[in-house]
Amino acid sequence: MFEMFGLLIRTIQSxxxxxxxxxxQDASREDFAxxxxxxxxxxxxxxxxxxxxxxxxxxxAHEVFLRVRKSLEGYDPSQPFSSWILAxxxxxxxxxxxxxxxxxxLFELKPVEDFQPAAHGPSPLYELLAAERGDAVxxxxxxxxxxxxxxxxxxxxxxxxxxxxxxxLGLKRTHVATLLFRGKHELRRKLAQGxxx
Amino acid sequence: MRCPDxxxxxxxxxxxxxxxxxxxxxxxxxxxxxxxxxxxxLQEENRALVHAIQGLDEVTQLAMAKSPARLFxxxxxxxxxxxxxxRMGIDYVTGVETPLTLQWANPFRFSSPLNFLATSxxxxxxxxGPMLASIFTSIGVASLIALGLAAILSLLKRASxxxxxxxxxxxxxxxxxxxxxxxxxxxxxxxxxxASEMVDDTLLAYGDTVIIDGTITGDLIAAAxxxxxxxxxxxxxLCAAENVEIGGNVEGNVYAVGESVQLTGMARNxxxxxxxxxxxxxxxxxxxxxxxxESIVLDGQLGRDMIVAGREIEIRGxxxxxxxxxxxxxVLLPSARVGGDLQANVPTKDSVQIESGAVIGGKTxxxxxxxxxxxxxxxxxxxxxxxxxxVAFVTGLIFFWLFPFLTRPMLDNRTAVLKTGALGFVAxxxxxxxxxVAALTIVGIPVALFTLVVWVFGLYIAKIVLALFFGRAxxxxxxxxxxxxxxxxxxxxxxxxNLPYLGTLINIILTLLGFGAVLxxxxxxxxxxxxxxxxxx
Numbered sequence: 210m211f212e213m214f215g216l217l218i219r220t221i222q223s224x225x226x227x228x229x230x231x232x233x234q235d236a237s238r239e240d241f242a243x244x245x246x247x248x249x250x251x252x253x254x255x256x257x258x259x260x261x262x263x264x265x266x267x268x269x270a271h272e273v274f275l276r277v278r279k280s281l282e283g284y285d286p287s288q289p290f291s292s293w294i295l296a297x298x299x300x301x302x303x304x305x306x307x308x309x310x311x312x313x314x315l316f317e318l319k320p321v322e323d324f325q326p327a328a329h330g331p332s333p334l335y336e337l338l339a340a341e342r343g344d345a346v347x348x349x350x351x352x353x354x355x356x357x358x359x360x361x362x363x364x365x366x367x368x369x370x371x372x373x374x375x376x377x378l379g380l381k382r383t384h385v386a387t388l389l390f391r392g393k394h395e396l397r398r399k400l401a402q403g404x405x406x
Numbered sequence: 407m408r409c410p411d412x413x414x415x416x417x418x419x420x421x422x423x424x425x426x427x428x429x430x431x432x433x434x435x436x437x438x439x440x441x442x443x444x445x446x447x448l449q450e451e452n453r454a455l456v457h458a459i460q461g462l463d464e465v466t467q468l469a470m471a472k473s474p475a476r477l478f479x480x481x482x483x484x485x486x487x488x489x490x491x492x493r494m495g496i497d498y499v500t501g502v503e504t505p506l507t508l509q510w511a512n513p514f515r516f517s518s519p520l521n522f523l524a525t526s527x528x529x530x531x532x533x534x535g536p537m538l539a540s541i542f543t544s545i546g547v548a549s550l551i552a553l554g555l556a557a558i559l560s561l562l563k564r565a566s567x568x569x570x571x572x573x574x575x576x577x578x579x580x581x582x583x584x585x586x587x588x589x590x591x592x593x594x595x596x597x598x599x600x601a602s603e604m605v606d607d608t609l610l611a612y613g614d615t616v617i618i619d620g621t622i623t624g625d626l627i628a629a630a631x632x633x634x635x636x637x638x639x640x641x642x643x644l645c646a647a648e649n650v651e652i653g654g655n656v657e658g659n660v661y662a663v664g665e666s667v668q669l670t671g672m673a674r675n676x677x678x679x680x681x682x683x684x685x686x687x688x689x690x691x692x693x694x695x696x697x698x699x700e701s702i703v704l705d706g707q708l709g710r711d712m713i714v715a716g717r718e719i720e721i722r723g724x725x726x727x728x729x730x731x732x733x734x735x736x737v738l739l740p741s742a743r744v745g746g747d748l749q750a751n752v753p754t755k756d757s758v759q760i761e762s763g764a765v766i767g768g769k770t771x772x773x774x775x776x777x778x779x780x781x782x783x784x785x786x787x788x789x790x791x792x793x794x795x796x797v798a799f800v801t802g803l804i805f806f807w808l809f810p811f812l813t814r815p816m817l818d819n820r821t822a823v824l825k826t827g828a829l830g831f832v833a834x835x836x837x838x839x840x841x842x843v844a845a846l847t848i849v850g851i852p853v854a855l856f857t858l859v860v861w862v863f864g865l866y867i868a869k870i871v872l873a874l875f876f877g878r879a880x881x882x883x884x885x886x887x888x889x890x891x892x893x894x895x896x897x898x899x900x901x902x903x904n905l906p907y908l909g910t911l912i913n914i915i916l917t918l919l920g921f922g923a924v925l926x927x928x929x930x931x932x933x934x935x936x937x938x939x940x941x942x943x
Contacts, residue, residue, distance in 0.1 A: 258459065264814055267930060343458035350459060364420070365456045371422045386422065390413045393451070 259302035349399040357392035419448035815923035830922025868920025
């Protein structure tokens, strides 16, 4: 029965998957299927980075597309569609994280922390490039604490500006810069350790 | 100018330096080689980071592809598991006495729903050999139909949902056998088939009271507070009610569950469970009787064997062949006639009372099994638990190896636990009901059987899945082997479900919770986002 259950769900939803990909900008109203097809991977990956586990990411991506479908009407074509959909996903994941009780650790951090990288700490470039395959980087990223990981993801995955990240997270711009800086240092450190292992 | 710190350059490399600062920084870069190199490196790092997290290299996969060996193992285990469960199911039904006798010792009596399920199950596989043969044929037919359906569905996948639905329904209707048509009658108060009325197919009736005075050519399936039959049912009667009264003529079997089951008519076999079961003087059943109740009285005639369990059993009528009873007290009145052997399983010798005048054609075998002081003091109690533990452990290991997604129940907050438990509760009850409904069409019978087998297996797996979850919570050190966690969890559950009195309740709660968790995990695994997810690094 379970197999059938899964099959049934897949069958019901398969028409979303299978339809031909159409120009999303134009046909967004009609073709949710195209949206799903075109953006599912990006949204899922964003959720994976933000939430840190495949399970929660699957749940979140699912939710996000439900929201997207509901609010397709409200999409403003003057902004890029991808930014819009990623913003929905980001907000949803932040909600999830807040519900998990992460809020405290993310927002209680003092705005300006005196973070000085160790003089002999890993230098930029080498560790990241040395990680021949991106999965080492991705793994290290997922292992970062939320407050360091989230700004990194928003900046380098969603490609938001500092100001946009700041307003999304409700932080000050300088705080975002510090968190990004610390996050990258932490990434380097993790990758250096991974390389030594 | 002193060299700015790395943070400043990091912001610069991100192109986020505030306007007023840009000029001096660019000026510094022009003259400072170290800083120039640092900025170049930071920019290169950013590019690498973007490249990596946007997955532009696309090399890894989170999920390993299934190796052919593993697929083979999955299919093999599935087939063996199916065969074993089927076999176990049949054994359970033919050896019904043990669980039924145990039920009376159970302080939490969930006997009615459980008996209803058991009775439904008996009904499904009652016809035994010939039915099994036809089932295998049906499975073949059903697979063909499923294949055809799948093909048509894939052709139609661009069609709209309503079109799909209509096609599916049409297909299902066209493959159902019209001879098994069903008449459904439901009412809040009374459903009556009048004496002059004839229902020319199976009747499914529910309501406060169901009264059948007329004729039903198919089966009668009834659920009500009171079910009364005085007419004729040419098929079987399945009913669950507070009061069941069956007079009239049933040409098939009677499956009845009720607080009080009163029989006065004729039928073939009788399968019944309830508080009190009484076969009045006029009763004439041609076949066997299998029943469990607190009190059972047989005043009428039974053509063949009688296998009953209960507290008090009184026999006044005629039994064509043997009797086997499990009872606190068994009385054969002078009018009793038993064609075959009498086997009585009773606590003391005085529990059997055979009055002079009662005739027993075969041997009388009275087996004394005094109630044990406490099952906790016997070795076999622990032996059985140890075997359960070992089997569950091995099953768990195999299962988690085959279906790794079953190792991650989402029970991290109270809401999730409540939701999961509710789902488990609904699914545990709805599945057999759905199976019985599915079995009403010939095509549905194999599906129903398969569903029931999977259901039984799911309920079994439920506690194992929870065991792993508890084991993990218990040994919260990461890196502990799965086997160790599973064993720890199983031990915990084994102790919990065997606690006196509370154990049964804990067992039911854990089973429902685990069942819900299993369903949720399977749902997560098979929905489209999950399927796509497996291809994403």
